[in-house]
Amino acid sequence: MRNVLRIWQDEVKKTFSGKADAPPEWSLRLADGEDAGYHLPGSAVWAVHGSMTPIVGGIRTLLMQSLHPGALAGVHEHSNFREDPLRRLANTIRWIFTVTYGSTAAAEEATRRVRRLHEPVQGDYQDNDGGIRTYSANDPALAGWIHIAFTDGFLAAHKIWGRPIPGGPDAYVREWAQAGRLMGVDNAPLSEAEMRSQLDQWYTQGALRSDARVKETVQFIRNAPLHPLLKPGYRILFAAAVYSLEPRYRAMLGLSVPRLGPFPLPVKLATKVVLGVVHLALGGPRRRMGPSELAARERLRRIGEPVADMA
Incomplete structure (x- = not known):
């Protein structure tokens, strides 16, 4: 039994960092740099991204992003997500944590790296009116959909399973807008209401759709090769992502909240338990901060920034 638990713990670590025996090298390098970066201890971004809720938020984000045919075409036509989905996950985590915890130079270099990878991701897709549209991963409009789906997904999950956000949801949307600007987004929302309004526009203007490719993607996400x-x-985490979706998007994705006959299953409570277990696997209750946050605090101490909220 002890061996099984150790294998399970190692697999959890490898899923999120690519390594079971040590933090990824890039996270340790977040101690380098000569400024505080875009986000500080006590910020809404640190509160959300330093919790366990992004695990659910990430699944929800993938589901939402799949509803845009241009975004989905880019993934299907220019990505090896089927063969190596964890590499794509690890690269995304690396960018998120570098922008969250790194110096401005580190965040900007990580973004340039992502945008270089995005350069060949372009092509054509058929829109809902039958017309042919071009897509590019670095196009500001498409980047805007990716950003808003991310922000909405992480915020929705944290509002259900996370602790209070310093400054509230508006602070998180406003602070993480910086990540959108780094990725070339022209009008990243600055409040939760503005985010909701932009999401409504994508929906009401008919830019989103559900088709066979979406169904295939949902099935892949549901049955991820773990x-x-x-x-x-x-x-349980997938069910949590579905639970957190607005009903209209659940319907588009062909998903529903799990039920046992007429009774909904206790997804909210079960998710809280699973996130707690994952937290234990990644370091336990005594280790409240991950390696990226610890490295960032080391940099902040070195340059004389206050890091008093380490309790």
Whole structure:
């Protein structure tokens, strides 16, 4: 039994960082740099991204992003997500945490790296009116959809399973708008209401759709190729992502909240338990901060920034 638990713990670590025995090298390099970066201890971004809720938010984000045919075409036509989905996950985590915890130079270099990878991601897709449209991963409009789906997904999950956000949801949307600007987004929302309004525009203007490709993607996300020991917990996390979606998007995705006959299953409580177990696997209750945050605090101490909220 102890060996099984150790294998499970190692697989959890490898899923999120690519390594079971040590933090990824890039996270340790976040101690380098000569400024505080875009976000500080006590910020809304640190509160949300330093919790366990982004695990659910990330699944929700993938589901939402798949509803834009241009975004989905880019993934299907220019990505090896089927063969190596964890590499794509690790690269996304690296960018998020570098922008969250790194110096401005580190955040900007990480963004340039992502945008270089995006350069060949372009092509054509058929819109909902039958016309042919071009897409590019670095196009500001498409980047805007990716950003808003991300912000909405992480915020929605944290509002359900996270602690209070310093400054409230508006602070998170406003602070994370900087990440959108780094990625070339022209009008990243600055409040939760503005975010909701932009989401409504994407929906009412008919830019989103559900089709066979979306269905295939949802099935892949639902049955992600994880180690067998991780699959029971992942099923609960997937159900949590579905639970957190607005009903109209659940309908488009062909999903529903799990039920046992007429009774909804206790997804909210089960998710809280699973996130707690994952937290234990990644370091336990005594280790409240991950390696990226610890490295950032080391940099902040070195340059004389206050880091008094380490309790």
